[in-house]
Amino acid sequence: MTNKPRVLITGASSGIGAVYADRLARRGHDLVLVARDVGRMEALASRLRGEAGVAIEVLRADLTDTSDLASVEARLRGDSRIGILLNNAGMAGAGGFLDQGPGDVDRQIALNVTAPTRLASAVAPRFAAAGEGAIVNIASVVGLAPEFGMSVYGATKAFMLFLSQALRVELGPKGIYVQAVLPAATRTEIWERSGRDVNALQGVMEVGELVDAALLGFDRREPVTIPSLPDAAQWEALDAARQAMVPNFAQSHAASRYRAAA
Template sequence: MNRPAAVLITGSSTGIGATYAARFAQRGHDLVLVARDKARLDVLAQQLSEKFDVTVEVLPADLTNQDDLLRVERKLRDDERIGVLINNAGMGQSGSFLDQDAQRIEQMIALNVTSVTRLAAAIAPRLVNNGDGAIVNIGSVVGLAPEFSMSIYGATKSYVQFLSQGLQIELGPRGVYVQAVLPAATRTELWDRAGIDVSRLAEMMDVEELVDAALVGYDRREPITIPPLHVEERWASLQTARQALIGDLKQGQAAARYRQ
């Protein structure tokens, strides 16, 4: 029996990434764990390898650092064992648009947008050549809701959703599955890092429930999985309305309401 493909998971020292690592290890996948905190990665790697008898490689990296990002890209391009990429690493936004400084804006875009895109681009050619594999990008329902007043973070997550949908259209027919997972508020350390007081939030999903739901969508090969969305038809209606809007575009001339 062939061993399942290895899985590279970014942001895997805690929270969603660490839970994905445990779930894929339980399924018999070898792992490559990527995060900044080597000590935590080492502990998690030892726990998972002993419990599930899988090989767990640790690859410490800060994905906002160009040299580190290049090392992870090389790993994805060159390691034929890796057949699944979980693009989980990300950072949140504390405060309004006016509260952000240039450094934090650059870091958020570098981690939430640039690294996600470059890592997907690094592995995609090899997966297409093999006609198999998967790319999972962790987005957010905030990317659907400018009303939440997290403009930069929401814009980065909207990008992740759009990228994932586009890649599924391009790569899906060539054997590569692409999934975007859109969590709502989930119990992870991201809130503390962003300086957000979680006690203000009325509800929050446990990370295990979030990842288990996301993996149901993964096994069903859903292009978009939204674990907190209880009325599934809302998403289908949104896509139908979006496609109708595209069908109504007439690019040869402006709409009558704009002509005087």
């Protein structure tokens, strides 16, 4: 056990979650790994215990299952050693909107939206009472780009960006740091699972580089980290344009452009 906060990582059996586990263990954090694949998590935990000398617990959970989700929520509420929640678990549906049935849509929303929101809700009161803690939400640049055509997946990631920004406004004054990480195409198993060939894509980032950049953003306490974006001023301009609109939303009448000419 270290004096650094314990980190609970969802989707920790592979990809981004597994690399976060590696990097955070080497920073001296004890970990709670959460995913469905116990075998992979146990192998990862065994290696990192030996290489980093930290305590690692494996917690099997399918976050689309309400009872499993409730057990992880209970752990977050009750374990005062957990000081960082890393909401990484996610999935993309195969094909486009017309190819995805109700079950496909439900699973994406359950894993990408419902689970991370409920986990953040479970841990936030304890963090607020302590006056410290961090919530990291893995979103995606797809949430900014409807042109990519991943309608449901992109919508879930847009939700996670909004949630992160809103939680920063609400929870930041209480000492809680909230970071949204927006990866672009990254070489993980999500592509194969959704029926897409990652090798057919351009500009695919390796997972290690993505996580290292995200952790640098974490250290800098960035509210939004977009590792693939060369010019931070582009994001800042977009966010500033959004904020400039806000005062104009409160109007007693429709804008003149929506009123018929006299």
